[in-house]
Amino acid sequence: MTTHVAADHAHSEGDHGHHELSFIQKYVFSTDHKVIGLQYFMTGVLMGVLGALASYVFRMQMAFPGHAVPGFGLVTPQIYNQMVTNHGTIMIFWFAMPVLIAAFGNYLIPLMIGCDDMVFPRLNRLSYQIFLFSALLLIASFFVPNGGFGGAWTSYPPLASNPIYNQTPYGAPMWLAAVALEFVAFLLGGINFITTLMNARAPGMKMYDIPMVVWMIVIASILFMASVGPLVAGAAMLFLDQTLGTGFFDPARGGDPLLWEHLFWFFGHPEVYVVLLPAMGIVAEVLTVFARKKLFAYRTVLWTAVATGVLSFFVWAHHQFVAGIDPRMANIFTVTTLLISVPITEMSFVYIGTLYGASIQLSTPMLFAIAFIVEFLIGGVTGIFLGASGADIYFHDTYFVLAHFHYTFVPIAVIAVFAGVYYWFPKMFGRYMNDTWGRVHFWGTAIPFNGIFLPLFYTGMAGDHRRTFNHLNFPDLARGDLNFLRELSTVSLLVMLAFQVIFFVNFFYSMFRGKKAPANPWNANTFEWVAASPPPHGNFVTLPHCYRGPYEYSVPGHSSDFWPQNEPAPKT
Amino acid sequence: MLNWIILEASSYAAQIDNVILIIALLGGFWLFAAEFVLFYFVAKYRRSRSPKALHITGYDHEHNKWIHWSHYAVIACDIVILVFAARAWYHVKQSVPEHVDEEIRIVGHQWAWEFVHPGPDGKLGTPDDIDLVDELHVIINKTYKFHLESADVLHSFSIPRFRLKQDAVPGREIDGWFTPTVAGTFDVPCSQMCGLGHGIMGGRIFVETEDEHRKWLDSATGKTAAIPGHSTGKLASTQGRN
Numbered sequence: 001m002t003t004h005v006a007a008d009h010a011h012s013e014g015d016h017g018h019h020e021l022s023f024i025q026k027y028v029f030s031t032d033h034k035v036i037g038l039q040y041f042m043t044g045v046l047m048g049v050l051g052a053l054a055s056y057v058f059r060m061q062m063a064f065p066g067h068a069v070p071g072f073g074l075v076t077p078q079i080y081n082q083m084v085t086n087h088g089t090i091m092i093f094w095f096a097m098p099v100l101i102a103a104f105g106n107y108l109i110p111l112m113i114g115c116d117d118m119v120f121p122r123l124n125r126l127s128y129q130i131f132l133f134s135a136l137l138l139i140a141s142f143f144v145p146n147g148g149f150g151g152a153w154t155s156y157p158p159l160a161s162n163p164i165y166n167q168t169p170y171g172a173p174m175w176l177a178a179v180a181l182e183f184v185a186f187l188l189g190g191i192n193f194i195t196t197l198m199n200a201r202a203p204g205m206k207m208y209d210i211p212m213v214v215w216m217i218v219i220a221s222i223l224f225m226a227s228v229g230p231l232v233a234g235a236a237m238l239f240l241d242q243t244l245g246t247g248f249f250d251p252a253r254g255g256d257p258l259l260w261e262h263l264f265w266f267f268g269h270p271e272v273y274v275v276l277l278p279a280m281g282i283v284a285e286v287l288t289v290f291a292r293k294k295l296f297a298y299r300t301v302l303w304t305a306v307a308t309g310v311l312s313f314f315v316w317a318h319h320q321f322v323a324g325i326d327p328r329m330a331n332i333f334t335v336t337t338l339l340i341s342v343p344i345t346e347m348s349f350v351y352i353g354t355l356y357g358a359s360i361q362l363s364t365p366m367l368f369a370i371a372f373i374v375e376f377l378i379g380g381v382t383g384i385f386l387g388a389s390g391a392d393i394y395f396h397d398t399y400f401v402l403a404h405f406h407y408t409f410v411p412i413a414v415i416a417v418f419a420g421v422y423y424w425f426p427k428m429f430g431r432y433m434n435d436t437w438g439r440v441h442f443w444g445t446a447i448p449f450n451g452i453f454l455p456l457f458y459t460g461m462a463g464d465h466r467r468t469f470n471h472l473n474f475p476d477l478a479r480g481d482l483n484f485l486r487e488l489s490t491v492s493l494l495v496m497l498a499f500q501v502i503f504f505v506n507f508f509y510s511m512f513r514g515k516k517a518p519a520n521p522w523n524a525n526t527f528e529w530v531a532a533s534p535p536p537h538g539n540f541v542t543l544p545h546c547y548r549g550p551y552e553y554s555v556p557g558h559s560s561d562f563w564p565q566n567e568p569a570p571k572t
Numbered sequence: 573m574l575n576w577i578i579l580e581a582s583s584y585a586a587q588i589d590n591v592i593l594i595i596a597l598l599g600g601f602w603l604f605a606a607e608f609v610l611f612y613f614v615a616k617y618r619r620s621r622s623p624k625a626l627h628i629t630g631y632d633h634e635h636n637k638w639i640h641w642s643h644y645a646v647i648a649c650d651i652v653i654l655v656f657a658a659r660a661w662y663h664v665k666q667s668v669p670e671h672v673d674e675e676i677r678i679v680g681h682q683w684a685w686e687f688v689h690p691g692p693d694g695k696l697g698t699p700d701d702i703d704l705v706d707e708l709h710v711i712i713n714k715t716y717k718f719h720l721e722s723a724d725v726l727h728s729f730s731i732p733r734f735r736l737k738q739d740a741v742p743g744r745e746i747d748g749w750f751t752p753t754v755a756g757t758f759d760v761p762c763s764q765m766c767g768l769g770h771g772i773m774g775g776r777i778f779v780e781t782e783d784e785h786r787k788w789l790d791s792a793t794g795k796t797a798a799i800p801g802h803s804t805g806k807l808a809s810t811q812g813r814n
């Protein structure tokens with residue numbers, strides 16, 4: 001398994017760097033994994049900004065119902081539903097997945113396992129092109145007659161399947177087609193990640209020598225491949241229902257809407273771990289480097305990730321406790337859901353254990369990595385309320401659910417991503433990001449984030465339902481304390497969004513004007529730091545050989561507190 | 573526990589809130605324990621205080637016992653939670669009380685609730701049924717069995733103050749029950765995305781005393797003379813059991 005297979009040379013037709021590539025060859029039709037990684041990153045972040053702007057619109061409506069939103073205008077129920085639906089869809093499928101899996105996966109996997117490119121560079125390019133097309137298709141769906149789809153990101157039929165009910169005859173199928181295409185893009189990317197890791201590792205790199213982030217992205221890709229098939233089939237059926245009037249999910253014609261719910265959540269729950277695992281991987285890298293400490297129980301982390309992945313296929317119906325499934329099933333799914341708490345708590349404890357006896361430097365990436373653990377613990381614990389059937393009767397579809405999964409997804413897709421960006425930025429662009437502004441950005445993100453979602457736990461407990469256009473229509477919900485909390489949440493969002501401007505200025509300024517960084521600025525062990533910053537086409541001058549695991553920090557008797565994977569042991 | 577945030581107004585509200593309380597206590601303990609240890613480590617092992625890190629694999633018993641015993645303890649907590657959650661679930665969703673005072677039919681529409689009351693004769697499906705939009709009238713401390721349907725898309729019948737929630741699925745009739753224990757008027761929102769008007773779809777449930785309910789019944793049927801006797805007879809026969 002450790003034979004080293006160089007990627008096929010499609011990317012430069014045989015000779016690396018012998019001729020200058022034109023701009024179009026280099027940036028538009030590139031097969032270089034780093035360029036594709038950055039393309040995914042930029043597209044994902046741009047979509048993330050769109051998703052964030054959507055949240056601005058609907059949060060303003062929730063805090064100040066009926067008032068025109070500055071810079072946008074009056075929010076109608078149609079616009080509101082459209083914003084809520086596409087915020088969810090974009091943040092999961094066009095922000096979290098491309099950035100966490102495709103961007104970091106593409107950029108890091110070949111560098112961290114010590115090879116020159118992905119095994120299938122052309123497939124990789126196709127993956128990004130399909131992804132880009134799917135993003136454009138989704139954006140286009142806003143501008144068709146009757147506007148974009150507004151039936152929630154779960155897209156439950158018959159609302160989603162019948163234009164008479166959803167009133168978006170063009171928006172709904174376009175939304176669905178965009179999602180299905182995005183799945184195709186990630187299937188292609190995932191196949192590439194798995195094959196590359198299995199076949200193109202540096203000589204000497206054994207299974208337990210692979211950096212955790214690479215493992216996590218590959219395990220996530222396997223989960224994605226195994227879970228998405230049923231949903232793609234379901235999406236095809238739903239598309240036919242929408243466009244040709246078939247009745248797969250229409251009870252009036254022998255179909256069943258619950259079938260879609262099963263297909264959707266059979267994918268939808270593993271999907272949570274598809275984005276969680278890469279985030280855990282990024283945090284593992286950052287944590288070990290800035291703690292100067294070996295990852296606590298590497299094999300435990302790896303196998304708990306696998307266990308979580310396997311268990312995640314048996315929990316999906318906890319999204320459907322009160323959906324009209326056989327109530328006896330709820331007990332089984334409560335058991336499986338609570339079981340998943342075992343590997344996840346184990347993984348969290350192991351990460352905390354890594355900090356025991358460490359030598360911690362609170363740099364900007366480290367602050368984000370620690371914040372990830374702090375916030376994700378809250379998200380994990382509040383999940384138990386929803387996985388326990390009895391409590392879920394009340395909490396289902398309330399703001400408690402919303403607050404819970406934002407306490408998982410924001411740490412995953414925002415906080416862990418920032419940890420990764422601040423950490424790998426010197427590798428990507430050969431320059432540092434400004435650390436002071438990084439810290440300002442950190443506190444301006446972490447504090448308002450809690451300000452947004454802590455109040456929503458409370459409003460959820462008080463009975464606020466999700467996707468409620470105007471709470472003032474419900475006498476029990478038009479309470480002063482709840483209104484105050486809704487406003488607090490919205491104001492916190494505004495603050496958090498404002499602080500992201502600092503990040504973007506820092507990011508683009510540092511890209512061109514930042515302090516120059518050496519090849520290995522953090523004294524890290526993994527292979528990507530062996531390559532020049534930024535790594536040239538082909539990555540390494542000579543492909544590295546692996547001599548040890550990735551986390552050998554502070555080894556007693558070794559001359560320095562890190563020991564790169566490619567450095568041979570001194571002869572004794 | 574939730575009573576101070578939102579009233580417990582049905583017979584099973586307190587039981588569900590107890591499940592929530594138990595999870596809050598057990599989960600809260602682990603959350604605070606983990607966060608405490610995490611912040612303690614970050615403070616204690618700062619580079620200024622701890623210039624040289626230890627080299628620990630995490631495989632030897634001395635170190636990994638901290639992970640192991642705590643994860644057995646987590647399993648124990650899971651079992652406790654499971655028992656309480658499943659009991660509440662069984663009581664609310666899997667069993668129907670032996671004695672039911674009245675049956676009602678609920679139909680979700682885009683974007684309103686249709687409530688079919690059995691009317692003075694106390695039986696559903698008879699001509700004296702009272703069919704109202706967004707208005708459900710029940711008597712305090714009586715047990716109601718409901719038949720939930722949907723005329724178009726998925727809806728979800730939710731009464732937060734009863735801790736009750738059940739999706740309505742077109743093509744199916746889903747049964748459930750509740751016993752209101754506090755008089756008053758409460759929201760009945762739809763909690764499943766059902767289209768354009770979802771965010772403003774909401775009925776009201778009127779939990780009334782028997783006298784109030786009889787007055788409402790009189791005004792709703794418009795027949796003030798004969799029917800009340802009917803109605804009183806029905807109500808009187810069930811009184812002893814509550």
